[in-house]
Structures are given as structure tokens and as C-alpha cells.
Amino acid sequence: MSQNPVRLHTWLRLQREGVPLSARADAVCRALRGCPEVRQAYYLSWLESVGIYGHEGSGQHLPPGQGDPLLASDQALLVSLEDHGRLDLEQVRGLDCWFSGRLRRAAISHGQVFDLALEPGRPGLLLVEVREGVSLDWLGWVHELLSTLLAISGDLMRASPLLGYDPQPTLLLDAAGGPLELNAALLALLADQPPGSVVRFLPVNHASLVRACLEQGRAIEHVEAECDGRILIWTFIPDPQASRVLARCREATEQVLAEREATKARRLYRLITENTTDLISRHTPDGRFLDASPASWTLLGYWPETLRGQLAQGLFHAQDLASLIQRARDALETDGYHTMTYRIRHRDGHYLWFETASRAIRETYTGAVVEVVSVSRDITARVQAEENKRRLAEVVEANTDPVLFIDADERITYLNPAARKLLKLEEGQPMPALSMLFAADDLNRLQTGRERAGRAGVWSADSRLHPPLGGASVPVSLVLLAHRAAGGERYYSLVARDMTERELREAQQRRHQDELAHTARLVTLGELASGIAHEINQPLAAVVNYASASQRYLQSLEENPQAIVRVSQGLERITEHANHASEVIKRLRGFLRKGQRRMQALDLCEVTREAVRLCAWEANAWQVVIEERLPDNLPPVYADRVLLEQVLINLLRNAIDANREAQPGEASRIVLSARLTTGSGLEVDVLDEGPGLDDSELERVFTPFYTSKPDGLGLGLSMSRSIIEGFGGALEGQRAATGGLLMRCRLPLP
Incomplete structure (x- = not known):
């Protein structure tokens, strides 16, 4: 104890x-x-x-x-x-x-x-x-x-007779600030805490306050202390004769917190008023400025002192005055609140769009409007944006290209008149599903396009639109744009340009190109006529010789029974050479075939060797050896057989002419090679030993009607490049490291 x-x-x-x-x-x-x-x-x-x-x-x-x-x-x-x-x-x-x-x-x-x-x-x-x-x-x-x-x-002297009956928490402190006695109210405040913990409830500088109180002989009031979320207001009353101090407190938690909140609210209101970008103003009932926040300078170019006493309607646009003033007064009188949008003049002379919310302040007993408080903001940018949206909507409505709006769930939410016309939909008909407008493959491509547009903002591709109620599909060029709404939701706009006319022009252009290619093949055939004649004459001469020998053997059959074997052998040779001549004719007919191109998977080595056979006689005539470096494991390419053969023949004949020009009367070589590239395609190279071309000639060699031959048309390489590009490939020329010219043809895989 x-x-x-x-x-x-x-x-x-x-x-x-x-x-x-x-x-x-x-x-x-x-x-x-x-x-x-x-x-x-x-x-x-x-x-x-x-x-x-x-x-x-x-x-x-x-x-x-x-x-x-x-x-x-x-x-x-x-x-x-x-x-x-x-x-x-x-x-x-x-x-x-x-x-x-x-x-x-x-x-x-x-x-x-x-x-x-x-x-x-x-x-x-x-x-x-x-x-x-x-x-x-x-x-x-x-x-x-x-x-x-x-x-x-009971016999002890009562040291502080008022201490026990004081309803406020009270204690006696010695000259050093140590607690001597606590009354019941303070014990109740301490609850289960020991009396010594009462120091926690005192101000942190209570010892200094006790000394000052005793030295000066006066009470010290309104000292604030905070403990365990409670706020206490202390009063220190000195007893100089006994060198002790009576400390009384009252709990003021709610009062102090309320005052703090009020102070904070006043400070916040002042900060908001002084720093907000909106104009906060007070007006008389007839609209005269009583006061304005500093934002008046930023928004209108006037300081608050300049606006005081002026009529606000003096800054309004003349066209807005008649409809705004009386309506605002009636609304404030009836409802006490009014919002209006109008134009107001800046000090520099230009007009801004303002949105003002006003509230009436009424007299307590009569209810009459004595003041109006307004909050105004500059909405010029918003009005201009809405105007731009309206104009954009008019442009979309009047656009001759079909425009479709698509939400994040792939639902069509809007079709402009051009889209409804293309899809044969009336104005009142419901929106079709996206799957009804595109084939399955195109729908998958569109899904991929949405993901790419989400990253890059735009995606484009060619496709076909199918009217949902039936009818022929329409070729279109699609442009998919990705947008994001104010709430973050993703949506898309799809612009589909009708490409029917372009498709017809491209088909016509392909027909013209095919006609021109057929003409070039005829020219090539004329240039190869002697070689073709040699290819056909050889088997025909052999057929005649074997037929004559077989007749002689038949005449001597009675004298020579073994002659029947010779006749049989002769007939086999005749059949063999006749088939050879037939194959030559068949190749020529295929080469001269006229009609639409037929794209198919082809064995590149087989097509290349066929082109070499057609150029073999001309190469032999000029002592040119065509060296083939063709691997056996090449994958097929996707092209038209006749057109690809025509390109290879053009490249081989150009190489033969280049070798003949550089090495007249001498043996030379052409290297024909093919390989699989890292870009998932095939490359065919034709390397000659000719004089080659300089930089200016390399730039013009694929130009139509450009030729270095005295009797050339200048269409071979131009048409060859067009044919290869039509297959999705490329044809280019470059100077070889060993001299001569290297023509490289890149072909895509199926």
C-alpha cells in the first residue's frame, strides 16, 4: 500500500x-x-x-x-x-x-x-x-x-471543503505540479485508470503553469489539453499561502471539434472562393454586382472591385437579354433557383459561353428576395465541342460511304443512310447482327482488327458486305476506328467504302494484262520459232527414217524372217518420237493459252525446268550453258503456271542475250538457282555473265517500253514485274558481285 x-x-x-x-x-x-x-x-x-x-x-x-x-x-x-x-x-x-x-x-x-x-x-x-x-x-x-x-x-481537518462537491473534474496540485487530491468527478473521468495517470489529462506544460500561477498570484484560464480523444479546458486557481493550486476542467470535446470544423469550413470556403476557376458572385435582386471572387479576372478580365455596382446584364449578348432576364427573375421568385446558359462579353470584346446557377437569399419573415448568389463557369469549349459533334453527325448522315457504329459487345448501334441503302434496310427496321453482314472468315479478321485498332487506334482491310435480307455481296474497303467513351467504355466506328467499281476496273485491268501477256508470248514464240521448228523437226525426221526402214524390212520378210523384229523396233521408235513431238506441241499450246489466270499450288522446280527446255535450243545455238541449282525439297508456290513460266522464259532469254553480247562466239554460263528464305517464301535467281547495268539503267529497266535492244519492245521486264506482284511477290535486279546482272524473283508460299 x-x-x-x-x-x-x-x-x-x-x-x-x-x-x-x-x-x-x-x-x-x-x-x-x-x-x-x-x-x-x-x-x-x-x-x-x-x-x-x-x-x-x-x-x-x-x-x-x-x-x-x-x-x-x-x-x-x-x-x-x-x-x-x-x-x-x-x-x-x-x-x-x-x-x-x-x-x-x-x-x-x-x-x-x-x-x-x-x-x-x-x-x-x-x-x-x-x-x-x-x-x-x-x-x-x-x-x-x-x-x-x-x-x-473524521477528525482530520478538511483541506479543501469545496473539492468533494465540485461537479467539474478537479484536483489539487503541489508547487511542483504533482497531484495531491482528486475529487469524485475526476475519478469518474479516470474510470479504471490509476490516479497517477491524471497527469495525462493535464496540459503538457502544467508544471510551468502551476509555477506561473503561484508566482503571479492569478488564475490561468482556458488552457486546452487532449488525451484519449477527449479535449479538456483547464483553469488553474492559486492558493499562495498553502503553495498549491486548484485545477478545474470541463470537457469541451464537442465544442472544440465543432469550432475547429467551423474554422476549417470558413478557411476552406475562403480557399475555394479565392482559388476556384468558377466565378462566385453576389447580386442585388435586379442583377447588380455586390461582390465577386478573384476568378472574375481570369474569366472576364475584370477585377472584383471593378464589377461591384455594375449590372451583370450589361455584359450579356444583345440577343440573349430579352429571353433571359425576366425568365431568371420569375424562376428565382417562384422556385428560388435558376440555371441559365448565355453569352457574356469579355473585357477584350469577344464573347464567351457561360453557365450560371443562381440561388435566391430571402428575408426571414417576409420571404422577399434580398440577394442572389451565383456560380458561373466558362463552357465555351463544351459548347464548341457540342457544335462540332452536331456538325460531325450531319457529315456522317450525309456521307456517301456506309458508316456503322459498333459497341464493345459487337452490337451494331447505328447505321447511316448510306449503310442502310447498301444493306437494303428500311429506316424502321431493327439493327442486324454483325454476323449477318460478314462471312465467318471476315468476322474473325474483324475481331482481330478490333484488337489492333484498340492498340493503334485504326485498322483497315478489304472485305465483302452481305445484305441481311439476301442479295449479292458487295466488295468494300473497311476502316475500323477505336474510340473510348467518357466512362472508359470502348466502342468502334466502321467506315465501309463500296469498291464495286474498283473491283470491275481491276478485273478489266487483269484482262488487259492477260491480253498483253498473251501478245508478249506470241512475240516470244516468234523469236523462238527456229528453236521450236528444230524441236519438232527432229522427231518428225526420225519418224520418217524409221518408217522407211520398216517398209524395207517388210519387203524382205519372205527372205529374212527376222525382219519382223526390226519392224517392231521401228514402230516403237516411231511412237516414241511422235509422242515427243506431241509433247512439244502441247507445251507450245499451253504456253500460248489465252484466258483467265488460274492460281494454284505449283512445283517450282517442274515449272523452272519446263522454261529451261523451251529456251534450250536458243542457249545451245549461242554456246550458253544453263546451270540448274534446284533443291528437291522446295515447298510449292501459289501462282498461275503459264504466267510464271512466261516470267522465267523472259529472264532466261534476257540472260542469254546478255551473255551473247558480252562474249560473242564464246562459251558462257547462266546460273539458275532457287532457295527457301527466312521470310516464309521462295527466291529464284537468274545470274548471267553479261555486261550488267549501271545505277540509272537499273532504275529504268522495269519501266514500260524501256529497252537496250535494237529490236526489243521494252515490255518483258515490266510485264514480268506486274505478273509477280500480282502473285503477291516481287521482282528486282542488282549488279552481281562477280559481274553481270542478277535478277531475283520472290514468290509467296500458299
Whole structure:
């Protein structure tokens, strides 16, 4: 107990001040709970009317006893305490009383009860529960100490007679700021906290305040302190003769927080008013400026001082005056609120679009409008944007190209008149599904295009639109644009240009190109006529020779029976050479075939060797060897057989002419090679040993009608490049590292 002098001092003061019993009971229990050996302490007073002990104070209560409450009695315990003064809990639990049942239900078994009457003439007991393993011997002198202090408390001089009856939390402080005594209100504020923790509730500089209060001999008021979310306002009153200070406080949490919020709100309102980009203004009922925020300079070029006293309508556009003023006055008078959009003149002379929300301030008793508060903002950019949207909508409506709007779920949300006309849909018909307008492959491509447009913003491709109600499909060139709404939702606009005329022109152009290619093949055939004649004459001459020999053998059949074998061999040779001539004719007919191109997968090596055979006689005539470097494992290419053969023949004949020009009368070589590239395609190279071409000639060699031959047309390489590009490939020429010219033909794979 020596470690808790403040607690005992406080209890004694409360005891002699005669404060309510509950406050004194709390004080003595709090003093005992401050001992480390004590687990819990309870004070109970005798209830004469019911014959049991009842709890006092705000501390924890024991549970009810066992049995019928109407038969409850603690008379045996009362008699034992009067006889012995104190009892061990084991002795109490052995008595036949209501209190022993309460101990058992609370599982309290280690400690003692004291006979202690805090109220004169009213018996009471103090229950002290100690921790397990702690001896009970020391509780005897605790009981004696409490009894002695209780006996002499009435004889002590009352140091501060007002302290116990002060409704505000109050304490006495010594000259160093240490707590001496606490009143009941302050103990209630502390709750279960020890009295020494009262320092936490004092201002952090309370020691300095106490010294100043005593030295100056005056009270110090309105000192704010905050603890555990509570805000206390302290007043320090000096007692110079006793060198102590009476400290009183009142809880002002709600008041201080409300004042802080009000101050914050006023500061925030001032910050908003001074820094907002909107113009906040006050007006008389007829529209005259009373005040304006600094935004008036930014928005209108006027300082608030300049606007005060001016009529706001003096800045309005003349066309807006008649319709706005009276309508605004009527709305403010009737509803008290009005919003309007209008044009207002800047100090520089140009007009801005403003949106103003006004609210009427009325006189309390009459209800008359005495002031108008307005918030105005510049919406010029928004009005211009809406105007641009309106104009854009008119452009989309009048656009001759079909325009479709598609949302994130692939639903068509809008069709312009051109799109409805192309799809043969009336104005009132519902929107078709996207899957009804495109084939499955095109729909998959469109899905991929949406993802690309989402990243790059735009995607384009060629496709075909199918009217949902049937009819011929329409070739279109699609441009898909990705947009994002204000809420972040993705949507798309699809512009489809009708490419029917272009498709017809391209078909006509292909027909013209095919005609021109056929003409070039005829020219080539004429140039190869001697070689072709040689190819046909050789088998025909062999057929004649074998036929003549077979006739002679038939005439000598009677004389030479073995002649029949020779005749059989001759007929086989005739058949062989006739088939050879037929193959030559068939190749020529295929080469001269006229008609639409037929794209198919081709064996490049087979087509290349056929072109070499057609050029073989001319190469042999000029002592040119065509060296073939063709791998056997090349994948097929996708092209027209006749046109590809025509390109290879053009390149080989040009190489033969180049070799003949550079090495007349001498043997030369042409290397024909093919390989698979890393770009998923095939390359065919024709390398000659001719004089080659300089840079200017390389730039013009593919130009139509450009030729270096005296009798050339200048269409071979130009047509060859067009044919290869039509296959999706490329044809280019470059100077070879070893001299001569390298022509490289790139072909795509199917």
C-alpha cells in the first residue's frame, strides 16, 4: 500500500468530504487494485431490508448466488464478521449464506473479506482477491491500516471543503505540479485508470503553469489539453499561502471539434472562393454586382472591385437579354433557383459561353428576395465541342460511304443512310447482327482488327458486305476506328467504302494484262520459232527414217524372217518420237493459252525446268550453258503456271542475250538457282555473265517500253514485274558481285 499514497489520500479525502458512498467505494477498491498482489477488490454494504450484502460503486459485480433469491440471506456472514473482523474466503465458502454461492459462481477462492463500514451505522464488507501463490498474512495489517484510517478520517481537518462537491473534474496540485487530491468527478473521468495517470489529462506544460500561477498570484484560464480523444479546458486557481493550486476542467470535446470544423469550413470556403476557376458572385435582386471572387479576372478580365455596382446584364449578348432576364427573375421568385446558359462579353470584346446557377437569399419573415448568389463557369469549349459533334453527325448522315457504329459487345448501334441503302434496310427496321453482314472468315479478321485498332487506334482491310435480307455481296474497303467513351467504355466506328467499281476496273485491268501477256508470248514464240521448228523437226525426221526402214524390212520378210523384229523396233521408235513431238506441241499450246489466270499450288522446280527446255535450243545455238541449282525439297508456290513460266522464259532469254553480247562466239554460263528464305517464301535467281547495268539503267529497266535492244519492245521486264506482284511477290535486279546482272524473283508460299 505504500506504493499508492495518492490513491489512499484521495480515498481519505472523499471519506471525510462525505461524498456519495459509491464514489468512496470505488476509491478504496481502486487503491487496493493498485497493489501488484491484488487481483480484484469489491465493496458491498449491508442491505437491511433484504438481509444480504449489495454492491456499491461502478466496478465489476459478483454474479448472483445459488438457490431461490427470495430465500437469500447473508445473516451468518454478518455475524461471523462482527465476531472475527475478517475471514478467509475458504471460511466464507463454508458458511450457509447467499454470498458464499456468489463466490463459488465467480470462481473466487483465494483472499479475505474485511468488516469495513464506509458509511457510519451501516455495516459493509471489503472483498480482496489475491493472486495464486501469494500469502494471506499481509492482509491483516492492510485491514488494520484501513480501519485505522477510517477511524481517524473524521477528525482530520478538511483541506479543501469545496473539492468533494465540485461537479467539474478537479484536483489539487503541489508547487511542483504533482497531484495531491482528486475529487469524485475526476475519478469518474479516470474510470479504471490509476490516479497517477491524471497527469495525462493535464496540459503538457502544467508544471510551468502551476509555477506561473503561484508566482503571479492569478488564475490561468482556458488552457486546452487532449488525451484519449477527449479535449479538456483547464483553469488553474492559486492558493499562495498553502503553495498549491486548484485545477478545474470541463470537457469541451464537442465544442472544440465543432469550432475547429467551423474554422476549417470558413478557411476552406475562403480557399475555394479565392482559388476556384468558377466565378462566385453576389447580386442585388435586379442583377447588380455586390461582390465577386478573384476568378472574375481570369474569366472576364475584370477585377472584383471593378464589377461591384455594375449590372451583370450589361455584359450579356444583345440577343440573349430579352429571353433571359425576366425568365431568371420569375424562376428565382417562384422556385428560388435558376440555371441559365448565355453569352457574356469579355473585357477584350469577344464573347464567351457561360453557365450560371443562381440561388435566391430571402428575408426571414417576409420571404422577399434580398440577394442572389451565383456560380458561373466558362463552357465555351463544351459548347464548341457540342457544335462540332452536331456538325460531325450531319457529315456522317450525309456521307456517301456506309458508316456503322459498333459497341464493345459487337452490337451494331447505328447505321447511316448510306449503310442502310447498301444493306437494303428500311429506316424502321431493327439493327442486324454483325454476323449477318460478314462471312465467318471476315468476322474473325474483324475481331482481330478490333484488337489492333484498340492498340493503334485504326485498322483497315478489304472485305465483302452481305445484305441481311439476301442479295449479292458487295466488295468494300473497311476502316475500323477505336474510340473510348467518357466512362472508359470502348466502342468502334466502321467506315465501309463500296469498291464495286474498283473491283470491275481491276478485273478489266487483269484482262488487259492477260491480253498483253498473251501478245508478249506470241512475240516470244516468234523469236523462238527456229528453236521450236528444230524441236519438232527432229522427231518428225526420225519418224520418217524409221518408217522407211520398216517398209524395207517388210519387203524382205519372205527372205529374212527376222525382219519382223526390226519392224517392231521401228514402230516403237516411231511412237516414241511422235509422242515427243506431241509433247512439244502441247507445251507450245499451253504456253500460248489465252484466258483467265488460274492460281494454284505449283512445283517450282517442274515449272523452272519446263522454261529451261523451251529456251534450250536458243542457249545451245549461242554456246550458253544453263546451270540448274534446284533443291528437291522446295515447298510449292501459289501462282498461275503459264504466267510464271512466261516470267522465267523472259529472264532466261534476257540472260542469254546478255551473255551473247558480252562474249560473242564464246562459251558462257547462266546460273539458275532457287532457295527457301527466312521470310516464309521462295527466291529464284537468274545470274548471267553479261555486261550488267549501271545505277540509272537499273532504275529504268522495269519501266514500260524501256529497252537496250535494237529490236526489243521494252515490255518483258515490266510485264514480268506486274505478273509477280500480282502473285503477291516481287521482282528486282542488282549488279552481281562477280559481274553481270542478277535478277531475283520472290514468290509467296500458299
